[in-house]
Amino acid sequence: MSAAPGPPGGAPVLLLDAASLYYRAFHGVPSSLTAPDGTPVNAVRGFLDAVALLVDVHRPARLVACWDEDWRPAFRVAALPSYKAHRVGADGAEDTPPQLVPQVDVIVRVLAALGLARAGAAGHEADDVAATLAARAVAAGGRGPVLVVTGDRDLFQLVDDRAGVGVLYVGKGVRRAERVDEAWLRERYGVDGRGYADLAALRGDPSDGLPGVAGIGQKTAAALLARFGDLAGVRAAAADPSSDLPAGQRRRLLEAAAYLDAAPVVVRTVRGAPVPEVDGALPAAPADPGALAELTERWGLGGSVQRVLAALERARTP
Incomplete structure (x- = not known):
């Protein structure tokens, strides 16, 4: 058994x-x-x-x-x-x-x-x-x-x-x-339970019709959350020209702003x-x-x- x-x-x-x-x-x-x-x-x-x-x-x-x-x-x-x-x-x-x-x-x-x-x-x-x-x-x-x-x-x-x-x-x-x-x-996803919904929003989930942020997969999403704390922190870093976020990630996050506004409503229970x-x-x-x-x-x-x-x-x- x-x-x-x-x-x-x-x-x-x-x-x-x-x-x-x-x-x-x-x-x-x-x-x-x-x-x-x-x-x-x-x-x-x-x-x-x-x-x-x-x-x-x-x-x-x-x-x-x-x-x-x-x-x-x-x-x-x-x-x-x-x-x-x-x-x-x-x-x-x-x-x-x-x-x-x-x-x-x-x-x-x-x-x-x-x-x-x-x-x-x-x-x-x-x-x-x-x-x-x-x-x-x-x-x-x-x-x-x-x-x-x-x-x-x-x-x-x-x-x-x-x-x-x-x-x-x-x-x-x-x-x-x-x-x-x-x-x-943490071993498999690099986040705890509290961070999993933010990870899912960034990474996306095709089975539920969530596109995610282009170019940001699971490992990158986990690294961003480890660095900036949560989805709000990641978005704040993307909006801050003085942050050292790589230009490509900043651009992708800003381009996905409308999606990231909506994703938490869908992902969070x-x-x-x-x-x-x-x-x-x-x-x-x-x-x-x-x-x-x-x-x-x-x-x-x-x-x-x-x-x-x-x-x-x-x-x-x-």
Whole structure:
């Protein structure tokens, strides 16, 4: 069993970037896994198996599946129209594989029947939900460390060793997850959690439609941030003719002024999103055993559901 060790300090609060997990399950688990009627359930089963593994390894005190209520929020598009524009389908919605769409609804219903918490925020992405719930957990205190489970590097900005917030990065799969703390970030990116959003803005991210600053890659961005402190400091140096910033970098930064005005709105998570209050305590028993049994039979989820139930039972056992 893997999934990387959890953070020190007691039972963690696990915040799952749900879309990241079910997309990876959809693409990583064979579509030959089907319901009795032949409908693919690879994303459902992969997602549930990931939850079971995470609960078994980390024995969380609380778990919340963070949901995209809006995968491309209007406030981010207004700031930067290219944000995720390449993912927009012909109907204006997210270009999602047809075989995945119905599986997401099944995941929602199974989570509800199990009694596992799910939370979203109108007009916001799951990243904002995770950031908000992490901030609330830190403010509440006494609830153990926070571990955000994601395959999205954007959430590295939440890493804060002193606050007890880490990321479990599942870019290589849940079983090969990497525990991300500030030392991990400094080794790979040259910044800590607080600096990661500024790094991403300077470097750009084609997967999200962020062009970055021409000619400034990851190493140069990290060096600029190490020298000038943050994005505001880098921009101030570029605007100051007396600074010893190389002429080429100065020119590129000044030419990218409009982009750099907008990028922080897109890149930085919202830590005060309107997320309803959610406890996230692990259920002592399924919230709706009848519905769970019906869903299990209808979609052929027996093994996966049983693994989640067994993991939850073990997590409740001292």
